[in-house]
Amino acid sequence: MLLRLTILAVSVFVAGSHAAKLDNVFEWNELSFSWPDEKTKEEAIQKGRYVPENNLPLGLDRWNDKLFVTVPRWKNGVASTLNYIDLKTSNKTPSLIPYPDWVSNTLPEREKGPEESTIISTFRVNVDACDRLWVMDTGLADIWGEAKQHSTPSILIYDLKTDKLLKRYVLQSTDLKEDSFFANIVVDVDPTKCEEAFAYIPDLGGYGVVVYSLADNDSWRIKHNFFHFDPLNGDFNVGGINFQWTDGVFGLALGKVQPNGYRTMYFHPLAGIREFSVSTEVLRNKTMATGNNAYYAFKLEGNRGEKTQSSASDLDEKTNVLFLTQLNKDGVACWNVDKPLNPENLGTVAQDSEGLIFTNDLKIDAERNLWILSDKMPTFLYKGLQPNETNYRIFKVKIDEAISGTPCTA
Template sequence: MNRRTLSSLASKPVQLLSVLLLVVTVVNAIKLTEKFKWREVKFEWPSAEAEQEAINVGKYIVSHNLPLGLERWKDKLFITVPRWKSGVAASLNYVNISDDISPTLRAYPSWEANQLPDTKSEESTPKTLDNNNTIISTFRIRADECDRLWVMDTGLADILGDAKQYAPASLAIFDLYTDKLIRRHYIPESLMKEDSFLANVIIDVERGDCDNAFAYLPDLGGFQVIVYSFADDKSWRVKHNFFHFDPLAGDYNIGGINFQWTDGVFGMAVGKRSRDGTKPIYFHAFSSTKEFMVPNRVLQNETYSQDPKSYYDYKLVGDRGPNSQSNAEFHDPETGVIFYNQVNKDGVGCWNTAKPYNPDTQGLVDSDSDALVFPNDLKVDTEGNLWVLSDRLPMFIFTSLDPDAYNYRILIGQTKEIIKGTPCDTE
């Protein structure tokens, strides 16, 4: 039962106590509230003439712009729009927290930095970009404790069409106070595999030790994790059997669409520091229902991470149960709860890290067959708010979206409140 069902029930005389109790139960279960929603996303163009010209030549196709990733920093909420198809206006954008319900997206760090380079020849992938500020196509981003925005740029545009690699995959790191590029690290070609795809970035750093930062880049197609050391400006890859997908968990049924995916390691979360000084890095493949863990010291030591002995440092945490595939997760340091998307259940799940990991200890903080069709990304901000973005991606890829319906939503909830009454409750 979704939010629209509640509205229709309210208009009819209901006398059966059991139905009333059902309605009360559903109302109590709805803990995330809509902050933003769009039928189709629009952008803040330099001018109306520039927008119309882009439409005329096919550089802007409104229906091809699908928001996917999000991150909050102060009064900004960053929203990514990957270049799945041609005609994407800007891949890295933001809105202000105080904006109206369906705000226009503003390009970050600038409009110019989000324009595709003009290439007159079909040359092999260039080694660098002429303008290092340029963002080709990003799926997920992360603002760290040191007020830097880490952008995982795939360098690939028109993924579902005439795909073109404008530049190698790279990490672009911006100073959020100045909006200036701090550094860009191109992932060496030697680390990439034929089916490699880097669509996520997880940052491991603490305020006061900003130079000692590490980025973990799960490679969902190459079944590996690429680790980047900010101090050394160097990256390396880590391989393990646990990074592969589960062949029994590749079937999806979302919004009436049945399809199969074979995505490997995707969701990752940095846990709480333990007494020995290490942090657990939780991870799972998208097409899987199992959760794993490895100490961060293993990933951060390039030499040891390649040692066969390191294989046994990886541990199975547990299994979420059937139909619980998830593409993103995030550890909330305040509650000790890991929140994760439940794509097959139109919802958001949770697990209290102080408890065992099994189907009985998994909570569902919210589920909605309209507002949460394919929750695609989630983050917890510094104020204890959980932000969730849903975008109906399977319809976008396999069929089409209804331009008259609300297709994209961003929902919000206080972490301490939304876990109440679930197995994740800390009280």
């Protein structure tokens, strides 16, 4: 009888669980790049400008046939920090193509500063509804080593139709704190009013959010208690590596436009398991956002449950479903924002103790594909990856398939 009940319980668990079938689009043991020629590559290796094992993919976004992939300069020897993959390729292990070109991704010599078009190191990028690519450049190279600050953190905006740099905005001194670290950017724009865009940039080290107005060419910093990390949820166990992080606000996602013309911005600290929100009506208003009366405009949405720390999120406007990476669970979760946020309403989209070790970034493209990048980053930072193993993967899945059978369906 006991055996029968056990089998029944297991059957119920399997029937109630869900894991979408992900398409493993690309994978690498080590990243390779599309060099101008073999001689240039060999010279870069000899001079230490390219150390293959030090190149880790971290962020992604898609525009037409380009899948952008960032490679932050964690260590020396990163060949190019902003790159793309031509999606017309049939190669499952493609070489990354520097964007917009090699020159823009070349580190400046120490005795001279970077050019206007130089990208030092970027973690995440955002393709907007006006065919532009927004890049948050930290300006910091060799982060895990000497931590050389080549330039002030800046926003770079590219016209994707021409691959030309439209604008470089250098963050103001009032935007920065001593421990500031800007590793994400989310763009809020009406495609009929492209010049009125706003960018929201979380400061995971300084516990704030910087808002940039393209129309005003101005930025302002917002502070709030909800931007801080949760001291009870800073312990991680990923890929056999145990570590503790204090990263604050990191994951940002925008809801659909409300009747008043504004969106809800959902956000959370990386070291934390709660989700928060605020209307962009507050963020866009410099006077309101930086004053003392906006505190209660920020809301607690709920608790996702134990070990649900997340590095990235994105929202599908058609279904109102928010997707979140799950670092301690080797997977991806979903939550329908029309429902209360609690562990019961948090669905499991995918879970894989090998293929999804450290799901670092995810994005939803214009065709409603969910793209997921996993990169074993804790092993890369604290132990070192094995070059004979598959270390980096990019998956995709259709949104409707991803949420089928989960609590995230309406």
